[in-house]
Amino acid sequence: MTALDEIKIGGLGASRRRVEDNRFIRGKGTYIDDIVLPGMLHMEILRSPVAHARIRSIDTSKAWEIPGVRLVLTGDMMATRNLAWMPTLSYDTQAVLATDKVRFQGQEVACVIADDPYIAKDACEAIVVDYEPLPAIVNPTQAMAPDAPLIRDDKENQADNIAFHWQVGDKEGTDRAFAEADVISKISLHYPRSHPSPIECCGSIADFDRATGKLTVYLTTQAPHIVRAAVAMVAELPEHMIRIVSPDIGGGFGNKVPVYPGYVMSILASILLERPVKWIEDRTGNLISTGFGRDVYLDGELALRRDGRILAVRMHTTSDHGAFFGDAQPSKFKIGLMHSAFSCYDIPYAYLSATGVYTNKAPGGVAYRCSFRVTEAMFFQERMIEAAASDLGMDPAELRRINLVRDDDFPHRTAWGFLTDSGQYGRCLDVALEAIGYEEFRRQQAQAREAGRLLGIGISTMTEPLGAGNSREYDILGIKMFDSAELRVHLTGRAILRTGARTQGQGHETTWAQIVAHELGIPADDVLVEEGDTDTAPFGMGTYASRSTPVAGAAVAMAARKVRAKARKLAAHLLEVSEEDVEWELGRFHVRGAPDRGVTIQECAMAAYANMPDGLEPGLEASAYYDPPNLTWPFACYVVTVEVDPETGVWDVLNVVAVDDCGVRINPMVVEGQIMGGLTEAYAMASMQFITFDAEGNCIGSNFMDYLLPTAWETPGFELHEVVTPCPHHPIGAKGVGECATVGGPAAFVNAVLDALKPFGVRNIDMPLLPDRVHEAISRRRDVSGAPPVRTD
Amino acid sequence: MYPSRFRYEAPRSLDDAIALLQAGQGEAKVLAGGQSLVPLLKLRFAAPELLVDINNLPGLDYHRVDPDGTIRIGALCRHATLERSPLLVERQPTMAAAAPLVADPLVRNRGTLVGSLCHADPQGDWAAVVTALGGRVVAAGPRGRREIPIGEFVTGPFENALRYDEIAVEAVIPASKGQPAGGYLKLERRVGDFATAAAAVALELSGDVVTRAGIALCGVGPSTIDATDAGRALTGRTLTAAAIEEAADLAAAAAQPRTDHRGSAAYKRQVVRTFVTRILRNVVSTAERAA
């Protein structure tokens, strides 16, 4: 009997091809728009063309006259059912359809349900809305001006445009450390508003069946169970009669976490019309109205000793949340996990204060491919470190090395109270510098400068908190952030696995099966993974914040272990020995001391249905709800080299080296795919992406000609390396990786360009580093800060 | 994509197509590659009553050289064909340099050069190239054919000189009397982006003397810009550093850029200056290498 080869059965560490790709690359996926139900109607939304205006009247009479129109909904009609407003995930309210005012361009004003989408669109154009224009507020400075018009006049006790003030950390300790500092390094930064832009926009098909009382909603969501809870609570429908199905998702990136007005309207329309109602958002609708990312300003300060030791950090953030505070994040953290900044450095004191404001821009503040503002946190951190190195006249790699938490310092409590538990930070930095040829590049850079050429190298090192949460600290509207898995082994030893997460490109159908293969020795190909249907999947909080592997993935391992425990009883029965005399090897139990006498996991499965011992419950299945003891903390070091064209400000990426320590890698190929995708988004943010607004609040960036997604043509190549420090508390030692590169990547690109510009005394250019901004910095020898101008002539 | 309702016809002869346009009384639109028109339909910025799809018209997908050196590009010749054309590499360096920089590979598979000229986008690449080359457009209508010089064909942003019942059937690039030289440089934020600024330079050389020079710009004005002064400054001269600098400065002066989210006006002017300089320097170094 030779032992099973774990790689061969697609277990842990196998670069198994993604099973879901089989249908995706054949065009056989089932996305929301592929679903067609009998008698289905179509919904289109009329959006506000202006950013801020009082609604004097809405005349829908012409729309009703168009043949094929079945229903026209306005805010007043929603209000009669108490559905004109809905709660957000951050304890605010958000308009479903505007009643009193519109508060951002693209806000939902009315909707039409008709026999086909063309008719619905024609009817939307026939609706006449009389707007009384109000001044638009498009940035925090305007929002906080003393005479600023009040955006949220719908809220009681809201006298200004401040959404919140929040603070965390040791203020006095930090002040003291600053008083003792040799050098104080200050920098102000802006992380521009960006958009997750999944290729598939949002959409829903609501199907209310009066006969059964059941409401089925197909919906583009990363978190189907949260939606079910929200629908049950907001629409006051019985939870057991609501079925949310999240079909194949064409990318989420945080954009598909919130509950959008379109979903709610389609549900109400289906209930009123008793027919299925489909809503498919168009690209502009997605870009101008759904959850954006970032839009945060920073005033940051580091207190330093002359030798480079960081004594304290002080940050103040001002975040622009748009018209409604709808951030999707653990409820008690107002600015997400911004205070996870500097977690990879050993810093005694830290203090963060945060102000959030309302503006006449779309709401959202979603965790665009990160754990709740962690992208901003790590970008600010690495830009502050870079500025400090420059202020101290120190090598930026050296400054990092001096301050990184050392391997023997774990577990490490950060100044803001997080507990990091493992890592080899210095080693990752070494691997990265070695791979890029740091010393040699510095030599080349000096030579190139002599010849008038501008080369630059930028580093970003960071650890980020993943896997929210643990239930003590992390909840969304009171629901604790655990996750779940349910494993059912059939009699032939094949299995079905369901979890409370929802894959949208991460590859769960492939990797969850690998965890089962690792725990039970059942070949991964024999495990079907199913997610997204609340009628069948166990309750879970969904997929975002890199939490699938840390939480749901752990639940998969725990469920599999429960199955193994029961299989052991069956094995003992089959082998006619006591349970204590049974030993486990991958895929097989054998009698202790007699390895030849054994039964496979498949034989145990058959026995569970065909030959169970007296008194043992038939069947072989288990479920597990996993509440992680802590967050997981992957570490990454990204190094980028660039050459800047001094005459045009265009910069080309020469090399990108990524060293990721995400703990144990379930499927190295999938991990690499995640890192490359993340680096691509990092490059996009650094080089070309932003959503800005003109003075009237018109969104500049409402289509893919203005909001730029990089293509394979300009995206640089990436060189990937790994360091593996297993997570001490995760059942299989994994830490999660889906977002590391998006989070840590941008600063490496920006630092590289600024390094190239050192001879010009330039300390900062805010993202995106468009060629004209780089050129301005070079030609004027000055920083270029703030959001890019929209129109100045 | 839910455009307004329209009728759709796909005639099989040029005469039928013209007849349909005539019957359309200005409410009809020609559909060629669809890469500019379809986005407009999608956004309902255009809502024609009738679309006359010319893709079934026979014999319009050519590009060829007459014995006298005149280059002719048919109305259904796609950007991608021009991108892969050995003929252009051999005979027309400015066009050969521009072809791979128009839009992205997907758009290039469908879009046409003639359609691009008709669309008259101030940021359109081909209009600048054809302007620099002093080209013409051949229009066919109920009253026969006429040739329209590019400078008169493009009448303003998104406006051309065609009557509603005319179809542009061909673009014509006059034969080069000397050795053709030149190039095209475009600043784009990413592949598939329209030009932040771009410069087309088309020269005819006799030995090292410039006998004709056309310089045109896109992205830096309300319409394609013919930098005639810049061209004139080179004519009859050799490409000395001083001549290059003068032409580049005049081209930058001819630009009428606006500050927007792609960059400041001053920056765009600087890019024009740099691009014209680089193209001309490259002509010099290519000639030196050849010698």
Ligand SMILES: Cc1cc2nc3c(=O)[nH]c(=O)nc-3n(C[C@H](O)[C@H](O)[C@H](O)COP(=O)(O)OP(=O)(O)OC[C@H]3O[C@@H](n4cnc5c(N)ncnc54)[C@H](O)[C@@H]3O)c2cc1C
């Ligand atoms: C994503 C994207 C990126 C792009 N980027 C660029 C770019 O970087 N640079 C650039 O120059 N262009 C760009 N374009 C536009 C592209 O080059 C188009 O192909 C071109 O502008 C129009 O050619 P077409 O054949 O597609 O014309 P269509 O879209 O079919 O027509 C355009 C207009 O011209 C009229 N028309 C077309 N052909 C004729 C004819 N033979 N006679 C009379 N009227 C006619 C039509 O009625 C219509 O009004 C881009 C397009 C897209 C979708």
